[in-house]
Amino acid sequence: MTSPTPLAAARLRQLQAVGVLSGFAAGAWLGAAEAPTKVVTLGISPVAISFVMVFGVFLARWSLPALIRGTANVGVDVRRAPHLVVWALIAGCLWAVANTLTIFAIRDIGLSIAFPLWNTNSLLGIVWGAVLFNELRGAGRTRWLAVAGGATVMFGGALLLALASPSQAGAGNAFRGMAAAIGAGVLWGTMYIPYRKAYLTGMNPLSFVTFFTIGELGLMTVLAFAYLGGPEGAWQELARARGVLFWLLLGGFVWVVGDLFQQYAAKYIGIGRGIPLSNTNQLWGLLWGILVFGELAGGGSATYAQVVGGSLIMALGAGAIALATAPAAEHLRWQEAAQREAARYGVDPAYVGARLAGEDPDARRGRTIWDWIIVGAATAVFVVFATTARAPQLAMHHGWVAALALALLVLLGAGGAALWRTTRFG
Amino acid sequence: MAKRMDPVLPWWRAMLGDIQFWIPLTVLAAGLVLLRWVA
Numbered sequence: 519m520t521s522p523t524p525l526a527a528a529r530l531r532q533l534q535a536v537g538v539l540s541g542f543a544a545g546a547w548l549g550a551a552e553a554p555t556k557v558v559t560l561g562i563s564p565v566a567i568s569f570v571m572v573f574g575v576f577l578a579r580w581s582l583p584a585l586i587r588g589t590a591n592v593g594v595d596v597r598r599a600p601h602l603v604v605w606a607l608i609a610g611c612l613w614a615v616a617n618t619l620t621i622f623a624i625r626d627i628g629l630s631i632a633f634p635l636w637n638t639n640s641l642l643g644i645v646w647g648a649v650l651f652n653e654l655r656g657a658g659r660t661r662w663l664a665v666a667g668g669a670t671v672m673f674g675g676a677l678l679l680a681l682a683s684p685s686q687a688g689a690g691n692a693f694r695g696m697a698a699a700i701g702a703g704v705l706w707g708t709m710y711i712p713y714r715k716a717y718l719t720g721m722n723p724l725s726f727v728t729f730f731t732i733g734e735l736g737l738m739t740v741l742a743f744a745y746l747g748g749p750e751g752a753w754q755e756l757a758r759a760r761g762v763l764f765w766l767l768l769g770g771f772v773w774v775v776g777d778l779f780q781q782y783a784a785k786y787i788g789i790g791r792g793i794p795l796s797n798t799n800q801l802w803g804l805l806w807g808i809l810v811f812g813e814l815a816g817g818g819s820a821t822y823a824q825v826v827g828g829s830l831i832m833a834l835g836a837g838a839i840a841l842a843t844a845p846a847a848e849h850l851r852w853q854e855a856a857q858r859e860a861a862r863y864g865v866d867p868a869y870v871g872a873r874l875a876g877e878d879p880d881a882r883r884g885r886t887i888w889d890w891i892i893v894g895a896a897t898a899v900f901v902v903f904a905t906t907a908r909a910p911q912l913a914m915h916h917g918w919v920a921a922l923a924l925a926l927l928v929l930l931g932a933g934g935a936a937l938w939r940t941t942r943f944g
Numbered sequence: 945m946a947k948r949m950d951p952v953l954p955w956w957r958a959m960l961g962d963i964q965f966w967i968p969l970t971v972l973a974a975g976l977v978l979l980r981w982v983a
Contacts, residue, residue: 599955600955601955601956601958601959604956604959605965605968608968608969608972609968611972612968612971612972612975615972615975615976615979616975618979618983619975619978619979619982622979622982622983623982626982650964694981694982695982697978697981697982698978698979698982701974701975701978701979701982704971704975705971705972705975708967708968708971709968711964711967711968712968715964741979745983862958862962863955863958863959864955864958
């Protein structure tokens with residue numbers, strides 16, 4: 519195997535910057551995805567809520583890539599590296615099981631204890647990134663400390679925020695609940711192995727999510743049927759909830775925008791850095807809760823101190839990771855890992871190298887009639903559900919809705935423009 | 945046209961021999977068992 523050629527320093531800096539920006543944009547959009555679900559009042563099974571959100575995710579994950587890049591490119595990626603389809607399906611299944619575990623964890627031990635436990639997934643992501651994909655190798659001690667320390671500090675901040683978050687205490691078996699929460703963290707942390715594998719081998723994030731979502735919706739449907747009493751039970755539960763289905767689908771849609779940014783972050787700065795940065799979603803979720811839904815109203819000064827302290831600590835950790843971008847020596851180790859993948863699976867090393875550098879030599883520009891049919895069908899589903907949606911019976915601060923929505927759009931514009939300029943969404 | 949190298953093994957055989965394939969698969973199986981227990 520020949521040694522890889524180092525990437526030009528200026529190009530590497532560009533890719534790292536776009537990866538960091540994608541990580542922060544992911545955090546904002548993933549956090550905002552909680553907002554539509556807050557208008558869903560109690561009385562609906564959490565499994566049904568999760569199932570409908572995943573259906574919204576499915577629609578968005580097929581229509582957004584079709585709109586951004588055209589589905590013809592998915593075929594190109596599959597012909598280059600067919601094994602990654604299996605990896606994407608496994609990742610989708612891991613997500614579905616982890617997400618269902620969190621439902622039972624919240625039931626048994628409450629959100630404030632469960633959240634930090636499954637949030638350990640980013641620490642596991644760092645371990646997998648370093649052990650399996652040469653991440654942080656050749657990065658030097660300072661960067662190692664910044665990333666591992668930053669993620670640990672973020673975990674501490676997340677713990678404080680979770681304790682301050684308004685949530686009902688769990689009412690179940692504590693041991694079982696903790697096992698479910700830790701299990702969800704392990705499943706999510708391990709889900710990043712297929713992510714990194716796909717991006718080192720050159721698959722486009724928009725192609726990866728297309729298959730990921732089939733595994734995700736497929737297994738989620740099986741789980742929903744299992745826990746809601748078969749197709750008939752699931753149908754009755756959904757019919758009962760039809761007034762709020764649109765808000766859940768919308769939550770799924772917003773989540774996908776965040777997830778796409780997370781995928782690009784995983785591609786350009788690796789899972790060790792990209793995942794902790796996108797875990798700032800907790801901060802954004804709390805912002806929506808406090809500012810828009812007045813969730814901490816009447817809370818004591820200790821609660822506010824926890825929120826401010828936790829947010830600052832989390833921001834500090836994220837800042838440390840964002841500044842510790844991969845140097846040339848580390849990127850060379852990534853290229854070696856990519857070459858190993860190319861050799862194992864017989865993928866053209868030139869293609870793998872070009873994709874890792876953010877180039878897209880065989881991309882097909884333009885969209886086909888199928889892309890417009892997919893976009894049209896997904897939009898129609900959203901419109902149909904919107905016509906049956908009930909307006910939320912919840913007090914909201916509309917000024918803050920506008921301010922946070924503006925922040926989202928700014929991050930979307932900045933992140934999207936940077937990705938387009940630097941990689942053409944490659 | 946997509947150009948692929950001539951691999952020694954077909955991709956599915958290469959995948960079965962890849963330890964990185966078995967880690968997520970094992971974790972997924974364990975997760976399903978855990979889910980059955982906690983639900």
